Amino acid sequence: xxxxxxxxxxLRQLVRSQLELLLENGNLEGAxxxxxxxxxxxxxxxxxxxxxxxxxxxxxxxxxxxxxxxxEYLNSDVQQALIQEFKRQEVLDIVDxxxxxxxxxxxxxxxAKVVRRLLSQLSPKERQATAILLGYGEDTAGRIMTPEYIxxxxxxxxxxxxxxxxxxxxxxxxxxxxxxxxxxRQLTGIVSLRDLVLAAPDTTLAEIxxxxxxxxxxxxxxxxxxxxxxxxxxxALPVVDSEQRLVGVVTVDDVIDIIEQxxxxxxxxxxxxxxxxxxYFQTNLITVARRRVVWLFILLLTNTVTGxxxxxxxxxxxxxxxxxxxxxLLTGTGGNVGAQSSTVVIRxxxxxxxxxxxxxxxxxxxxxxxxxxxxxxxxxxxxxAYFLQGNLAVAMSVGISLVAIALLASVAGxxxxxxxxxxxxxxxxxxxxxxxxxxxxxxxLIYFNIARTILGL
Numbered sequence: 374x375x376x377x378x379x380x381x382x383x384l385r386q387l388v389r390s391q392l393e394l395l396l397e398n399g400n401l402e403g404a405x406x407x408x409x410x411x412x413x414x415x416x417x418x419x420x421x422x423x424x425x426x427x428x429x430x431x432x433x434x435x436x437x438x439x440x441x442x443x444x445e446y447l448n449s450d451v452q453q454a455l456i457q458e459f460k461r462q463e464v465l466d467i468v469d470x471x472x473x474x475x476x477x478x479x480x481x482x483x484x485a486k487v488v489r490r491l492l493s494q495l496s497p498k499e500r501q502a503t504a505i506l507l508g509y510g511e512d513t514a515g516r517i518m519t520p521e522y523i524x525x526x527x528x529x530x531x532x533x534x535x536x537x538x539x540x541x542x543x544x545x546x547x548x549x550x551x552x553x554x555x556x557x558r559q560l561t562g563i564v565s566l567r568d569l570v571l572a573a574p575d576t577t578l579a580e581i582x583x584x585x586x587x588x589x590x591x592x593x594x595x596x597x598x599x600x601x602x603x604x605x606x607x608x609a610l611p612v613v614d615s616e617q618r619l620v621g622v623v624t625v626d627d628v629i630d631i632i633e634q635x636x637x638x639x640x641x642x643x644x645x646x647x648x649x650x651x652x653y654f655q656t657n658l659i660t661v662a663r664r665r666v667v668w669l670f671i672l673l674l675t676n677t678v679t680g681x682x683x684x685x686x687x688x689x690x691x692x693x694x695x696x697x698x699x700x701x702l703l704t705g706t707g708g709n710v711g712a713q714s715s716t717v718v719i720r721x722x723x724x725x726x727x728x729x730x731x732x733x734x735x736x737x738x739x740x741x742x743x744x745x746x747x748x749x750x751x752x753x754x755x756x757x758a759y760f761l762q763g764n765l766a767v768a769m770s771v772g773i774s775l776v777a778i779a780l781l782a783s784v785a786g787x788x789x790x791x792x793x794x795x796x797x798x799x800x801x802x803x804x805x806x807x808x809x810x811x812x813x814x815x816x817x818l819i820y821f822n823i824a825r826t827i828l829g830l
Contacts, residue, residue: 388415392404395407401430401434414446452479469495469496474518474519480503509591514610515612517598519627525537525551525554529577534551534564550607550609551566552619557618560619589601589610595635602625609622668805675813683700700820702754703816704778704816710743710747711785714742719790736788740783743780743783744776755772766828773823774816
């Protein structure tokens with residue numbers, strides 16, 4: 374029995390631990406009763422947290438209808454493991470009754486051999502629907518849309534429309550928006566369920582529908598789809614082909630998954646980690662190391678160049694040894710300033726917040742911010758360096774260098790994302806190592822030249 378008033382995270386842990394205990398003790402009836410009041414998504418998470426040896430047992434406790442829904446929420450690794458254990462007919466029953474977009478998403482994760490076998494054994498209707506989705510490019514509206522929607526003709530009355538909704542609701546994933554098409558299946562309007570309910574029964578759809586419809590094409594990138602739904606604050610977005618024919622709908626629940634996926638990829642890229650859409654913590658460690666070592670190797674070479682520059686200044690360092698002590702402070706601060714600038718610019722590019730400003734204004738703004746940050750940090754560094762060493766010339770060298778390096782880092786951090794995007798490269802993935810290179814190499818050169826000038830050496 375699950376107690377009331379339990380927080381969501383605590384509930385998931387409680388269900389998983391109780392389910393595991395009941396299954397290990399062989400109490401199948403108790404486990405089945407435990408899952409009855411639990412939401413499908415929470416059941417899926419509970420099953421994912423179980424040892425592999427009992428995941429199949431837990432899944433078999435579900436009714437057929439609930440099993441289909443839970444299966445759609447499971448991650449791809451668990452789905453594949455269950456497929457290997459199921460009898461063939463059990464697999465087909467579940468896969469055949471999944472929604473086409475969820476089925477296509479699952480097929481993207483499965484080995485090609487398994488996909489071909491499952492696809493060939495689906496019912497003709499579901500096989501055709503899935504094949505159509507798989508025929509569109511990855512990460513496009515066509516790949517993530519559902520073909521299960523309600524389309525109507527504009528001469529229908531409200532009462533006729535409501536009757537049609539009752540007959541088709543179970544076969545449609547979207548009932549809160551109704552799409553109006555002409556005889557060629559071209560999208561001509563949209564009616565919300567709210568407008569339909571409030572209208573008089575004998576009113577025709579032509580009188581209440583909105584003709585200015587927001588839509589995307591099948592080849593529209595999924596990030597653009599997500600931004601469109603967010604911009605217009607809608608629950609579903611119609612998808613049309615090149616001839617403006619309605620072919621599917623993207624729902625807001627799919628968009629939430631896309632936003633999370635794209636944000637995760639950008640965050641990984643900012644850290645120099647290529648995810649390729651995989652779950653990082655379920656990826657083979659050899660693959661993880663291979664993806665991460667590339668940029669680490671580049672940074673290793675960068676540090677070699679920096680070291681060579683420091684060695685070339687041996688005579689200066691022998692004269693004023695204390696200069697070496699401030700190199701990590703300067704390069705570290707510059708790297709942090711550059712990372713801050715690149716992060717806000719890359720985020721602005723992804724959300725199109727800075728689209729109207731243009732590269733010049735953004736870089737100038739960040740350069741100004743860099744100068745301000747440099748003046749603040751440089752003043753503090755000057756005082757701190759003088760307090761530590763009592764050498765005003767060295768302290769001034771550190772402070773002035775910090776202002777110059779902060780400016781350099783801000784310009785590099787804001788300009789490089791624009792540069793890489795213009796070349797068709799991913800700014801999030803490319804910017805970090807190149808910013809580090811610029812700040813480390815040029816920053817050290819700037820520092821030594823300023824110090825040589827001030828110290829008169």
